[in-house]
Amino acid sequence: MPPKRASSKDTKAETLVEKSYRQAIDDIAEEYVCPITAELPIDPVTAEDGRCYERCAIEKWFTWKPQTQLKSPVTNELMGKRLLPAVQVRNTLKRLVESGAISGSKVDAWKKAMTEEAGLAVIRQRAAGGDAYAMTKLSCAYRDGKRGLKKDATQAFLWMKRAADLKEITALSACAGFYLFGFGVKKS
Numbered sequence: 001m002p003p004k005r006a007s008s009k010d011t012k013a014e015t016l017v018e019k020s021y022r023q024a025i026d027d028i029a030e031e032y033v034c035p036i037t038a039e040l041p042i043d044p045v046t047a048e049d050g051r052c053y054e055r056c057a058i059e060k061w062f063t064w065k066p067q068t069q070l071k072s073p074v075t076n077e078l079m080g081k082r083l084l085p086a087v088q089v090r091n092t093l094k095r096l097v098e099s100g101a102i103s104g105s106k107v108d109a110w111k112k113a114m115t116e117e118a119g120l121a122v123i124r125q126r127a128a129g130g131d132a133y134a135m136t137k138l139s140c141a142y143r144d145g146k147r148g149l150k151k152d153a154t155q156a157f158l159w160m161k162r163a164a165d166l167k168e169i170t171a172l173s174a175c176a177g178f179y180l181f182g183f184g185v186k187k188s
Contacts, residue, residue, distance in 0.1 A: 029102045032089055035074050036061060040093055040110040042117060042148065044086035047072070048079040052086050056150055059083075113148060120147045127159065135163035136171050143183075157184030 034041045036057040043055040049072035053061075061073055062081050072079045096102045097110060120141065126134035139159035145151035157178045163171030179188050 025096065025101050029093070029096055029106075032093055033106065034058075038106075040097075040106050041086075041089070042110065042113045044089040044093075045083040046086045046089075048082050049075055049077065051075075052089055053083075055083065056148075059150075116147050120149070123147075127162075130166070132163040132166040132168035132171060135159045135166070136168060136174070139163065139171070139174070153184030155184070161185075 029040070032040060032044065032052055034044075034054040034057055035051060037054050039054065041052065041054040041057075044052050045055045045058060046052055047058055051072070051074050053073075058073075062070065065071065069078055070081060071077060093110065094114075097107050123134050123137050123141070127138045136159070139156045141147040141149050142152045142159065143156035157175075160171050160174050160178060164175040177183070178185055181187065
């Protein structure tokens with residue numbers, strides 16, 4: 001005997017359950033959105049106010065608010081500058097995105113940032129292995145604050161100097177500019 005077809009009543013009930021699961025998962029993911037960037041964090045940290053933030057966003061917040069009595073961007077209550085890595089948040093977001101449990105523009109932005117982070121890891125590995133071209137790319141990323149890195153003139157100079165020491169032509173001329181304008185190094 002062939003199996004019975006599900007009644008439309010059963011199908012509607014399953015659809016409602018699926019919708020409620022999807023909504024619950026979306027609500028959970030929304031809890032992880034950084035209140036400063038309004039994006040899913042790539043490098044999530046938990047601040048002293050108990051909230052989850054993108055590390056570079058909350059660090060920038062701290063520099064914009066150099067008061068001795070720092071206030072939370074969410075609650076406006078006093079808090080310190082101590083940040084703890086939120087490894088479980090990162091892992092949860094990764095699993096939710098990779099499984100397709102959550103989707104949308106925030107997920108697309110998260111995927112793009114994760115791809116950039118993976119690309120940066122390759123550049124770092126090559127630079128550390130002595131690839132002068134990778135050193136110049138890493139230097140430029142630090143100089144411009146790209147590829148998920150904070151602007152850091154000192155790191156930009158150090159990586160460019162390493163590439164110049166390997167006689168990489170572009171790096172040699174860039175290092176001259178670093179010295180000339182005192183970017184990341186004492187002006188000379």
